[in-house]
Amino acid sequence: NKYNTRFISTDKIPPVFLCFRDRKEWADLEPVPQDDGPNPVVKIAYSEKFSDVYDYFRALLKNDERSERAFALTSEAIELNAANYTVWHYRRVLLQALSKDLREEMRYITAIIEEQPKNYQVWHHRRMVVEWLNDPSEELEFIADILSQDAKNYHAWQHRQWVIQEYKLWDDELDFVENLLEEDVRNNSAWNQRHFVISHTSGFSDAMEREIQYCLYQIKKAPNNESAWNYLKGILQPLGLSAQPGLLERVLELKQTHCSPYLLAFLFDCYEDALENSKENVAEEEQQKTLKKALEICQLLAQEDTIRKEYWLFLGRSLKNKHGSSDPSDEPLADDPEPSVPVSEQQEMS
């Protein structure tokens, strides 16, 4: 759920939890109850352990106490609510003030992340500890383990990109990405990482043919794969889709056996690029043929991918407006109303 709440696993609660208010070594501290503001209108019920721990946390914070017992209490507070960023801040202050063993802290944060991998605070905390230690040696393996449980964990991927870039750990990353794509070729995060690695290492010029082959190979395995097609278009876009020799033919061939809306959209993009960048010696007739093929694709997609009908009709209209001849025998696109450009102030009717 939104608040990332979790129930404490019963094997972590000691047989009897002794409240802090009953512990004699805490007797010197006055617990600070929750303050919901000057005139609280709500009566709030807390679980006993939660209110006990947090009452003492507030007391420590108020006194800015820098002690081992404070540090121990942050662990309790985190156990109850790992999203509470103020507790993490305080823990970091204590880690430094008490010169705590950072390797032990790495073990701690590893365990916490394994339990609660979708939490901003835990990952940022780990990053800070890695920075303080200046030691990334465990990171790639750790992140790989988290990704093996959820291959799209956004936080995990951020952390991975940071580690790789900061400590220049590029060498094995392309292999790592390929393994993930073998497991799930639709993993958009892995495709993004592929782009990340190649951009920062070899670049795309020499690698282009290899990357095209790779994409087409993956597409054959799973034709309806938005990520693979986005990637292919993304890497070719800077040079222009029609600049790549033989690409159109390969895609047309693929169309026979592995068609998909993405393939058709890509074909359209190829035709559009050809029209935009046509050389002077390309005959008008040739241009109009290309345009016709592109418009047919839009028609087809508007009928098949009906949820995005408006987009496909838009594409056809735009292309026609730009490159259409003034030939009156031109057929209008079926089902093609006049475009209504939404004006920014208006709310549209559903």
Next chain:
Amino acid sequence: MGTQVKDVIIKPDAPSTLLLDKHADYIAAYGSKKDDYEYTLSEYLRMSGIYWGLTVMDLMGQLPRMNRQEIIDFIKACQHECGGISASIGHDPHLLYTLSAVQILCLYDSVDALDVDKVVEYIKGLQQEDGSFAGDKWGEIDTRFSFCAVATLALLGKMDTINVDKAVEFVLSCMNFDGGFGCRPGSESHAGQIYCCSGFLSLTGQLHQVNADLLGWWLCERQLPSGGLNGRPEKLPDVCYSWWVLASLKIIGRIHWIDKAKLRSFILACQDEETGGFADRPGDMVDPFHTLFGVAGLSLLGDEQIKPVNPVLCMPEDVLQRINLQPDLLS
């Protein structure tokens, strides 16, 4: 064709009419129920929780049911010496909660409850050399925080206090090969981050830098056969993406690329007829976060029972008109 692997199936008996009264009752009562473990656990985001609740109540014309003075006093107690505002009393300041606090005070026309100059100083102090913004003194960088910074400053009329050009440069460096944006340069495109970056570029007058057709295509690809929207490829739909995706499309002038009727029926199906409120997807537990974004999404789709919502700031349009803030949108 185009079969998606991941989606939900909406049951035939799912809610199909808008239950505004139930939602208003749900929000009005939130936090006063006996079993409030969830409420307690969410204390670390309380300021945003209040912003979600108040905004959705205002959109439904029900703002008077909330406790204006208590909330203003609460916000005052959350402003720290450094100028930043925390999620709740006794918590540390953060950009996220600074924005939420200023949004709330704009709803209540009470921005003077804060030391505005100090807020501005706090935000300015979080800008990094590369133009990015940290969320707080601990240094986490994220385009969400770029958005929080400029949105807060825009609401206060103090945008010129930061290095806008550098801020823009950083956000643009987060634009990906698919036209989308992530949280840092190289991060995967994600609808939530795209919303933040589109909103940022709107507020800084830089929407022309967006590839609107390419991004619009990526965004309308978020719509699944159920009608719902996901946040990136191969993920389940979630009603909060009715906001992140839809608002982004509205900002870049491509909202008509979504099948509105299908989206509307998905959003309505996320309502809980018994408790009121919206859940992330049909049948799940409701919460104020998803309730706001469900209602705001319906507003963007043109539901006349709901006040018009501004797609950049997720606040009622009439509030922004009052303070004369009309961020750019592409057409």
